[in-house]
Amino acid sequence: MDAPQAAARHARAGALVLTATDRPVLVVGAGLAGAVHARVLAEAGRDVHVIDRRPHVAGNAHDEVDATGVRRHVYGPHLFHTNSDRVHAWLLRFTTFLPYEHRVTVRLPDGRGFVPVPVNRATVNTVFGQRLETEAEVAAFLARVAVPVERPRNAAEWLHARVGTTLTDLLFRPYSRKMWGVELEDLDASVVRRVPTRHDDEDRYFPTARHQGMPRDGYTEMVRRMLDHPRIRVETGVAFERAMLREHAFCFASSSIDEWFGYALGPLPYRSIRFHHRTEPARASFGPTVQVNLVEHPTFTRHCDWSLLPGHVVRATGSKTVTHDEPCDVRDNGHERYYPVPDGSGENAALYRRYVALAAAERDVAFVGRCGTYRYLDMDQVVGQSLESAHAWLRGATPAPAAEPRG
Numbered sequence: 437m438d439a440p441q442a443a444a445r446h447a448r449a450g451a452l453v454l455t456a457t458d459r460p461v462l463v464v465g466a467g468l469a470g471a472v473h474a475r476v477l478a479e480a481g482r483d484v485h486v487i488d489r490r491p492h493v494a495g496n497a498h499d500e501v502d503a504t505g506v507r508r509h510v511y512g513p514h515l516f517h518t519n520s521d522r523v524h525a526w527l528l529r530f531t532t533f534l535p536y537e538h539r540v541t542v543r544l545p546d547g548r549g550f551v552p553v554p555v556n557r558a559t560v561n562t563v564f565g566q567r568l569e570t571e572a573e574v575a576a577f578l579a580r581v582a583v584p585v586e587r588p589r590n591a592a593e594w595l596h597a598r599v600g601t602t603l604t605d606l607l608f609r610p611y612s613r614k615m616w617g618v619e620l621e622d623l624d625a626s627v628v629r630r631v632p633t634r635h636d637d638e639d640r641y642f643p644t645a646r647h648q649g650m651p652r653d654g655y656t657e658m659v660r661r662m663l664d665h666p667r668i669r670v671e672t673g674v675a676f677e678r679a680m681l682r683e684h685a686f687c688f689a690s691s692s693i694d695e696w697f698g699y700a701l702g703p704l705p706y707r708s709i710r711f712h713h714r715t716e717p718a719r720a721s722f723g724p725t726v727q728v729n730l731v732e733h734p735t736f737t738r739h740c741d742w743s744l745l746p747g748h749v750v751r752a753t754g755s756k757t758v759t760h761d762e763p764c765d766v767r768d769n770g771h772e773r774y775y776p777v778p779d780g781s782g783e784n785a786a787l788y789r790r791y792v793a794l795a796a797a798e799r800d801v802a803f804v805g806r807c808g809t810y811r812y813l814d815m816d817q818v819v820g821q822s823l824e825s826a827h828a829w830l831r832g833a834t835p836a837p838a839a840e841p842r843g
C-alpha cells in the first residue's frame with residue numbers, strides 16, 4: 437500500500453490524516469523572529485504553533501511594569517531605530533511609537549562629569565581640556581593624537597587609528613574588557629567599526645535613523661498583538677523537542693543552532709549580562725541620559741534609568757528602578773545568550789560555519805533570528821530578515837542558513 441492509499445484508508449477509518457501543507461508550521465521562539473514568521477504565515481492561511489521555553493513572549497525585547505510602576509526591559513534596554521520604511525510600516529500595524537532619540541554618556545573618573553559617546557567635540561574638549569570650536573579643529577586635533585595603522589587587525593588598532601590611545605583607554609578599553617571579557621587587541625575590529633567619531637556637536641546615538649522611538653505600550657504588547665491571530669497557537673514555558681517535528685510541516689527555529697545539534701561540535705561562545713536592579717527615589721538623578729556608561733566600576737558596564745524613557749513611568753509610586761549591567765560568560769547566567777562573541781581570530785565564525793554545514797543535511801528546518809544565525813542583529817534587522825524569510829518560504833524557496841555569522 438503506497439502513501440496516498442494508506443492516507444485514504446486512515447481517512448475512511450475516521451483518523452485525521454494531514455498532508456504536509458495541512459500540518460501546522462512550528463516556530464521555536466516567541467521573540468521578534470518567531471513572531472514575525474508566525475504572523476506572515478498565518479496571514480497566508482497557514483496554521484502556526486509557536487513555542488517558547490521562557491514564560492513570556494517577545495524574547496530578549498520582553499518588558500514589564502515592575503513594582504515601582506516603571507516599565508523595565510527585562511533583558512536590557514532596547515531602543516528601536518531603523519532606516520527601513522518597510523519594517524517601520526509593518527510594525528505600525530501593531531503599535532505606535534513614542535518619539536525618542538537615544539543618547540549615551542560616559543561618567544568620567546574623579547567626578548569630572550559626563551561626556552557623550554560616540555566621541556564628539558564636547559568629548560574631546562572635556563577629556564583633553566581643549567577649547568576646540570570648529571569641526572576642522574577637532575579633526576586636526578584627533579589626527580594629531582591618532583596612531584596611524586594602515587590595516588587595523590583588531591579593535592585596539594582600529595580605535596588607535598581614529599581617536600588615539602587616551603580616548604581608547606578611557607572610554608573603550610574598560611567597557612570592552614568588562615563587556616567581552618577580552619582585551620581590545622583580541623577583539624575583532626568589526627565590534628568597534630560601528631562606533632563613529634564625530635567632529636561636531638552631534639550627540640544622538642542613531643542620528644541617521646529615519647525612524648526611532650519606543651512602542652507606546654511596550655515591546656511585549658507589540659509582539660502579543662503580532663501573535664494574536666486565529667491561526668496562531670502560542671505556548672510559553674515549552675521547550676523544543678525533536679519529536680515535535682513529526683506533527684509539523686516545517687520548523688523555523690530561532691533557538692541557538694549549536695543547541696539544536698546537541699553541541700556536537702562544541703558550544704558557540706556567547707556573552708550574557710546579569711542585571712542588578714535598585715529601587716531609588718523617583719526624583720533621584722544619576723546622569724543626563726537614560727544610559728550612562730561606567731568606566732570606573734570594576735564589573736558594571738552601564739546603568740539605565742528607565743524613568744527617563746518616554747512612556748516608561750506607567751504608575752507614579754514615588755520610586756523608580758535603576759538597572760546596572762554586569763556582563764558575564766553565558767555559562768554564568770543560566771545559558772541566557774545575548775551576544776555572539778566576534779573573536780579576532782575568527783574561530784567562532786569558523787565553528788558557526790561548521791554548524792551551518794550540518795544544517796544543510798537537516799530537512800524542513802530553517803534557522804532564523806539572532807541565535808539561529810549567530811549574528812548580532814538589531815530588532816529592525818530581525819524583523820526585516822524574518823519578513824523576507826517567511827515570504828520566501830511561502831513562495832516555495834528553501835531557506836538556507838546564512839553562511840557568515842556576523843551582521
Ligand SMILES: Cc1cc2nc3c(=O)[nH]c(=O)nc-3n(C[C@H](O)[C@H](O)[C@H](O)COP(=O)(O)OP(=O)(O)OC[C@H]3O[C@@H](n4cnc5c(N)ncnc54)[C@H](O)[C@@H]3O)c2cc1C
Pocket residue numbers: 464465466467468469470487488489490494495496497511512513514515516517674675676690691692709773774775804805806807813814815816818
Ligand atoms: C542586552 C541587549 C540589548 C539589546 N538592545 C537592542 C537595542 O537597543 N536595539 C535593537 O534594535 N536591538 C537590541 N537588541 C537585539 C534584540 O534583542 C534582538 O534583535 C532581538 O531580540 C532578536 O530576536 P530573536 O527573535 O532573533 O531572538 P530572541 O529575542 O532571543 O528570541 C528567541 C526566543 O527563542 C526562545 N528559545 C530558544 N531556544 C529555545 C528552545 N530550545 N525551545 C523553546 N524556545 C527557545 C528563547 O527563550 C527566546 O525567547 C539587544 C539585545 C540584547 C541582548
